[in-house]
Amino acid sequence: MSDLTTDPSDVRTGGVATDDAPWWRSAVVYQIYPRSFADSDGDGIGDLRGIIQRLDHLQRLGVDVIWLSPIYSSPGDDNGYDISDYQAIDPVYGTLDDFDRLLEEVHARGMKLVMDLVVNHTSDEHPWFVESASGIGSAKRDWYWWRPPRDGFAGGEPGAEPNNWGSFFSGSAWQYDRDSGEYFLHLFSRKQPDLNWENPEVREAIYEMMNWWLDRGVDGFRMDVINFLSKEASLPDGKVPPRATYGDGFPFYAGGPRIHEFLQEMNRRVFAHRTGAYLTVGEMPGVTVEEARLFTDPQRAEVDMVFQFEHVGLDHGPDGKFDPGSATPLEVKESLVRWQEGLSDVGWNSLYWNNHDQPRVVSRFGDDGVHWRESATALATVLHLLRGTPYIFQGEELGMTNMPFTRIEDFRDIESLNHYADALATHGRSPDDALAALHAMSRDNARTPVQWSAEPNGGFTTGEPWITVNPNFTHINAVAQAGDPRSVLSHYKALVALRHEERVVSDGSFRLLLDRHPTVFAYVRSLGNRQMLVLANLSGEPAAYDLEEVDAWRGASLLLTNSDAPSPVGDGRLGPWEAQVLVRG
Structure with missing residues (x-):
């Protein structure tokens, strides 16, 4: 069940904190990948009018911010991350008038809209x-x-x-x-x-473009690979890893010598003179906790939060993401906790399992078979109640799974197609081996259309979809879950509502319990006398735990669980993928 003291389906019209804390501490962000969200005209490609038609779903979910993946004019080599005009909408998505209407409709529902900023490169x-x-x-x-x-x-x-x-x-x-x-x-x-950010003319052109969008009414930017802007100007050779053909240039372009200077200048030229409440989040592959403390320290005026990749790299093998391995629940927990503790006194965490570049979490770290619902909701619970701002990727709130691709012809992503060709031609892999890697890690797993209903093509389009809809849309879809209190969707609504209603979630401290338990993730959030205990078994087997302070929680209120028969907290046991949230004080 998903049980709250208030109805989690209540429509929410805002999420601003009541004190001096930034508004985004109590906010939840929802990422839309427009190409796959909703198609209004039957051409098989999602568009802005389709997003407008589905805004009520997001309002009922309770999210505060919508982040749009790129909708700018683009040849589409990398599905919009190759931009040919920063100040024009690609015709496949609509027009600037459509965008203005979308922005108006988003704001009318008390939500904000954040654009994707791709300025490391252009088309x-x-x-x-x-x-x-x-x-x-x-x-x-x-x-x-x-x-x-x-x-x-x-x-x-x-x-x-x-x-x-x-x-x-x-x-x-x-x-x-x-x-x-x-x-x-x-x-x-x-x-x-x-782009060469060493050239001040480049920077000024980008700041002018950013100001143009903010003047139009957008509420901030998610910044693509923003820590790559500053390259080591001498462009030295990189070390060639074992079994690799090319050198690793990462040390010379990730977090380069002028990156903090560039971001601080961006803040001065774009945001410092404005009075609105904006959100800036920087995608930063390879960023460390220590670096993130600098990037997100409000006194330095760079970005509000970063996307880090540590936890989503745990199942990469020695040869990278297409050499997939596995990650234990303990490894995942330790990674998330390292960031919770590392940013506890300065800066802020972004919290995510999924985005347009990552496989579906329920297939990756969960169980998309026997324990599909339980694992989807358990993983959501432990993430959303951490200290930070949660991000939901479209379809995640429905428990969408990886796609059972069968042929290379089913894939659309340039990274996947290039890897397949390279694996066969350069590394002598068999087609089956190369396909197995894509099945697990391809970005296309996240890009199949949102499953709105059991209608043809999952209700995404009346035409031929640009990429195949996952065949499980007949039972995993929004219509089927909307009225079901046990559904993944209802559980996500409850989690979003908790962040809005319980200030201990948005503003409280974090304390880990059972740090070495192999499958149970347990922690306490505290704010004044209010305390919240989060318990989750991240495995398909029953788990026993020994919690020293269990007696203090015997009379606590059970705010949320994903179990029809939740285990009493005093028993020291959790069922497979069982999650509980208790509160006292």
């Missing part, structure tokens, strides 16, 4: 890059990272790349331009050239 079809690539003498040549071959030419062919860095999307991070005889840097797709 190679952006006018900036088109001009930059027009010749060595171009006025915008230095807007991107151009370098000559390091060992000259032979018979008109290019020499070696300027350094040995590899791309996140397989192959070299350098693309040769025959017209100018130089290479340009692209940490991602060859159609995503990296």
